[in-house]
Amino acid sequence: MALLGTLFLHAQQEPLYSLYSLNGFLFNPAVAGSDGYTTVSMTARDHMLGFPNSPKTYVLSIQGRLLRRRVEVKGGLLSGEKRTVSKRSGRVGLGAYVFNDRNGLIERTGASFTYAYHVFMQNTQFSMGLAMSTFQFKLAQDELVFRNQGAEPLLNSDLSNQMLVPDVSFGTYVLSPTTFFGFSVDNLFQTRIPLGSQSFDYRMFRHYFLMGGKRFNSEDQFSYEPSFLLKATEKMVAQADLQMRFYYNQDYYLGLCYRTGSSLGLLIGAKWNRIHFGYAFDYGLTSIQKYTYGAHEINISLKLGDSARRYKWLIRY
Numbered sequence: 679m680a681l682l683g684t685l686f687l688h689a690q691q692e693p694l695y696s697l698y699s700l701n702g703f704l705f706n707p708a709v710a711g712s713d714g715y716t717t718v719s720m721t722a723r724d725h726m727l728g729f730p731n732s733p734k735t736y737v738l739s740i741q742g743r744l745l746r747r748r749v750e751v752k753g754g755l756l757s758g759e760k761r762t763v764s765k766r767s768g769r770v771g772l773g774a775y776v777f778n779d780r781n782g783l784i785e786r787t788g789a790s791f792t793y794a795y796h797v798f799m800q801n802t803q804f805s806m807g808l809a810m811s812t813f814q815f816k817l818a819q820d821e822l823v824f825r826n827q828g829a830e831p832l833l834n835s836d837l838s839n840q841m842l843v844p845d846v847s848f849g850t851y852v853l854s855p856t857t858f859f860g861f862s863v864d865n866l867f868q869t870r871i872p873l874g875s876q877s878f879d880y881r882m883f884r885h886y887f888l889m890g891g892k893r894f895n896s897e898d899q900f901s902y903e904p905s906f907l908l909k910a911t912e913k914m915v916a917q918a919d920l921q922m923r924f925y926y927n928q929d930y931y932l933g934l935c936y937r938t939g940s941s942l943g944l945l946i947g948a949k950w951n952r953i954h955f956g957y958a959f960d961y962g963l964t965s966i967q968k969y970t971y972g973a974h975e976i977n978i979s980l981k982l983g984d985s986a987r988r989y990k991w992l993i994r995y
Contacts, residue, residue, distance in 0.1 A: 691911075692864065692885050693723065693735040693779050696935055696943055696958035697977045698907050698919065699858075703741050703773055703792070705887050706862035707807030708851035710794040711771020716742030716982040723975040725781075732970070733781040741773030741792065742982075769796045771807070788813025790847070805851040807862075812842045815871050815880065843869050845882065859890040868912070884912040893925075901925045921945065940964065941973065954979040 695704065701719050703709040719739045726732035746768030771794035778787045794807035849862030864885040871880045891905030907919040923933035923945060933945035941960040948955050960973035 691781075691882055692909075693733075693781075694725065694937075694973075695721065695723065696919070696937075696945070696960055696973070696975050697721070697956045698889065699891060699903075699905055699921070699923075700947075700954070700956045700977045700979065701737075701739065702851075702858075702860065702889060703739060704737060704775065705847075705864060705885075706849035706851060706860045706889070707773070707790075707792040707809035707847055708794050708805040708849040708860060708862065710741040710773035710792045710807055711743030712794070712796060712803065712805055712851055712853050714743055714745075714983060716740070717979055718982075719977060719979040721975070721977045723973065725973050726966070726970040727974050728971040729966075729969055731780075731782075733779075735777070735779045737775055737777045739773065739775030741771065741775075743796075744768070744770045744772065770794070771796060771805070773809075777813075783817055785816040786813045787816070788842075801854060803853045805853070807849045807851070809847040809849075810844070811847065812844045814842055843871055843882075845869050849887075856893045856895070857891070860888075862887045886910045891921075899927045901928070923947075935960075943973075952981050954981060 692705075695701070698705070701717075701721060704721070717740070719737075721735070721737040721739075723735045724732055725734065771792075773792040773794070774790065776787075776789045779785070788811060790809050790811035792807055792809040794805055796803050796805045798804075844867070845864075846866045847862060847864045848866060849860060851860040852858065864887070865882040866884060868881050868884055886909070888908040889906065891903055893901055893903045895901045902925065903923045905921045905923070908916065909918070910916040917940065918938045919935060920938075921933055921935040923931045925931045929949045931945070931947045933947075935943040935945055935958070937943070937960070941962050943958055943960040946957045954977075956975075956977040956979075958973075958975040960975075961967065962970065962972060
C-alpha cells in the first residue's frame, strides 16, 4: 500500500513538452486561434528512449479562429442602399485535442475542448481561454509488486477505473508581432478518482504554467528567439525550461534548451509550404541517463490559411 501511495504522490502527472512554443495550446487554452491560422498538429514524445515500458505521450490537436464574416444588407425600400455588417466578431478561437499519456503504471486517455476570446489594443492581442477536459484513468494492476503479497488487501481490489474524469483549465495570453507571454492553470478542480474498495483516491494536482518569448530580427535573413516555460504544481514542485532558437529566412531554425536539474537539449525545425516540422532531443543530466538514449519529441503541423494571414488579424479585428 505504501509503495502504491509513493508512486501516485511522486510520479510526474503532466507530460513534458520540449517543443512547447510550437503548440502552447496544449497547456494554455487562450492560445487557440491566436495566430489566425487553422492548425492541425501531431505531437509524439518518448521520454526515455530504450528504457523498458518508457513513458510516452501522443497528442492530436486542431485549433483555429472564427474569422470575421461580413455580409451586405439592403437598406430601406425607398433608398435601396446597401450596407455592410459583421455577422461574426472575429474574436473567437476554438480548439480540441485527444491524447494518450503513459507514465509507469499509469495511463490516461482523454480529450479537451477549448473556447478562447481575443481582444486588441493597438497592435497587441489579449486573450483568455477556458478548456473542458475529460480522461479515462487506467492502472496496470497486473504489474504491481508488493513487499508482502499475502497481506496486501489491494490485490483483491479492482484498481482500474473506467469512468470519465472531468476537469477545467484556464489561461491568458498576450501576443504581438514579436513577443508572446502567457499564464495558465490546469486541473482546476483536482478531481479525485476512487480506486479499489479501500477508499484509496488518485487525483491530478493543479499545475501552473508561465511562458514567454521574444523574436529579435536583424537586417539580414537571420533572427533569434529566447523563450522560457516555468512549471509548478500544487505541491510547490517547480521546473523551468530555457530555450534559444536561431532562425534562417523564417523557414529553418536550430536551437538549444535547458531544463533545470533535468536535461540539455537540441531543437531542429523547418517549414515547407503549409507543413511545419519540429524535432527535439533531450539528454538527461540525472543518473537514469545511463539506462536510456534520451528523450525524443516530434511535432508535425499543418497550418491552413493564406500566407499573409499570420498578421492580417492585427488590423482586421
